[in-house]
Ligand SMILES: Nc1ncnc2c1ncn2[C@@H]1O[C@H](COP(=O)(O)OP(=O)(O)OP(=O)(O)O)[C@@H](O)[C@H]1O
Ligand code: SF4
């Protein structure tokens with residue numbers, strides 16, 4: 255969307271001021287977090303009672319008049335004391351490195367910088383901004399919002415030197431604030447959201463790590479990419495970037511992607527190097543969008559766990575709030591117990607609910623076309639992200655509670671796992687579908703355990719007759735063996 | 748006291764009753780905000796989550812009473828992962844608390860918020876006990892916990908609801924356990940009566956006046 259300067263109506267009350275000045279109030283990070291109480295406030299701007307917004311707009315350099323501020327509407331000395339008033343803060347910025355992508359990054363700092371101002375409290379963001387100016391600031395000699403604008407612009411230029419020119423338009427005239435919010439700012443916010451939401455792994459140079467959970471899962475490293483939000487559901491790539499900017503040595507650090515090794519599985523040299531380092535060598539490779547091959551580790555915080563069901567050659571998902579056993583006979587907590595701890599466990603994968611929204615959702619293993627079961631509650635939550643041609647073919651507890659029921663359901667609806675899954679990402683056929691009726695029977699008889707089959711998902715992995723997962727199992731042999739041995743023993747007893 | 752200083756009272760007992768004792772209603776708790784976050788975060792799009800949390804705390808949790816602010820921590824977390832939200836809470840609370848002259852925290856004996864570092868530190872820890880052996884045992888346990896958590900704070904004991912004639916025993920017990928006994932407060936009819944009537948602790952009661960004096964002493968000490 256094209257960025258244009260706002261045309262201030264001719265007839266409104268306005269004043270302008272250009273150039274630097276000295277301020278009667280202190281400016282220091284010391285004042286960050288200062289809360290202005292109702293009784294100590296001179297005026298409130300925006301907030302729960304009045305309209306308000308903040309916006310940074312990138313413009314061509316010739317359109318920006320450096321260090322100029324225009325105030326439209328009443329100034330501080332004309333605003334009724336003790337009351338809330340409308341407030342808009344618009345900044346035009348220019349610089350050779352500045353484009354609209356940087357707008358939100360710069361805008362975010364308005365919060366930080368304004369809180370450096372003594373006696374000025376800034377809360378929230380965008381159209382939720384809530385400002386209070388303290389009586390103490392007025393007492394010190396604060397007279398005009400143009401002083402606030404200039405102090406903020408000065409901080410912007412000092413702290414973000416790539417801003418070559420900056421100009422401010424502050425508005426306290428309610429009707430105009432409302433109109434501009436609706437017609438000017440909202441479309442820009444929406445456009446930004448849409449852009450971020452359509453951002454993919456290939457569009458960025460860095461992912462972010464999270465090591466907050468290492469206190470109880472020391473080898474765990476979460477990697478957060480645009481297409482893979484954190485498995486605890488709390489952190490998106492955008493959040494990771496914000497945190498890493500504030501504290502580069504903190505729990506969220508930038509992970510340069512490096513070379514792309516596997517575009518479908520989502521494997522990068524940078525991520526692998528980082529994983530080796532952070533896990534103490536425990537984990538050497540990570541594929542972000544793969545279920546079977548070098549899956550992402552899980553610290554136990556995941557919101558949802560995925561489990562492979564060899565009997566149907568498909569994947570099921572169950573969320574933390576679902577208390578019943580899944581068709582594999584296991585509950586969320588039982589599976590979580592096996593999967594947590596920061597190890598790569600093939601056959602299980604912990605994810606955040608928001609990963610279901612991803613365009614790359616386990617794309618190496620067929621994405622949604624490999625999904626056969628999930629609780630109804632979870633399915634409803636993510637329904638709008640499931641492709642239309644598969645949504646009705648994914649069973650819930652209302653369709654199937656056991657493997658046998660699930661098999662029957664999948665066959666009835668002609669789920670792709672029955673005839674073979676073609677993964678959409680490259681149209682490759684990745685499973686062969688179920689083996690013929692007769693063979694299945696043989697296998698069943700041979701194992702003589704059709705009744706217990708539902709509670710032995712892992713035992714199935716090792717001797718699964720399905721050819722479709724041949725490729726996968728090769729690479730993951732060791733892990734599968736480990737699980738199998740333990741499970742089988744238990745059941746034999 | 749709160750007339751002279753900026754005071755933040757924190758109710759960190761999950762079974763919140765500080766607010767009741769102070770006669771305050773209509774607040775939201777940190778726990779409620781934490782749950783709101785956990786349920787709403789998937790729909791937050793590109794907003795800055797830390798700033799969201801900060802806005803909620805500053806706007807809805809910090810409760811302005813006449814001459815001090817109150818913050819109620821609320822119930823402990825439910826199921827799921829709270830690492831990220833707690834990390835943000837820590838950052839926001841640290842920033843908030845440093846702007847008060849005095850932050851007074853009412854804890855349960857387990858000191859959960861200190862072990863989780865949602866409350867970062869303390870200058871002084873006051874353990875209130877009655878004359879019972881059980882009370883003293885708890886006091887000793889709290890002191891051990893404080894050492895374990897690496898909190899560098901002066902620990903003091905206040906004996907409360909002490910019947911006439913028991914002062915000696917209390918002093919003796921405190922001495923044996925090596926506690927600095929700050930004061931021995933009597934049973935106060937006015938306090939008990941107010942409690943029965945569902946009223947806050949009367950500020951003109953004997954006990955309240957004694958506590959006010961104690962507070963002045965402690966503040967002087969912390970400042971020096
Ligand atoms: N000195 C006193 N005289 C009379 N009544 C008192 C006195 N001190 C406390 N009480 C009463 O005892 C009850 C418990 O007091 P309080 O809530 O302070 O205990 P507490 O140690 O904080 O308990 P908890 O460990 O459950 O938080 C209250 O109802 C209070 O009114
Ligand atoms: S589960 Fe969440 S909080 Fe924990 S390490 Fe991963 S991203 Fe961080």
Ligand SMILES: [Mg+2]
Pocket residue numbers: 760764853854
């Ligand atoms: Mg208590």
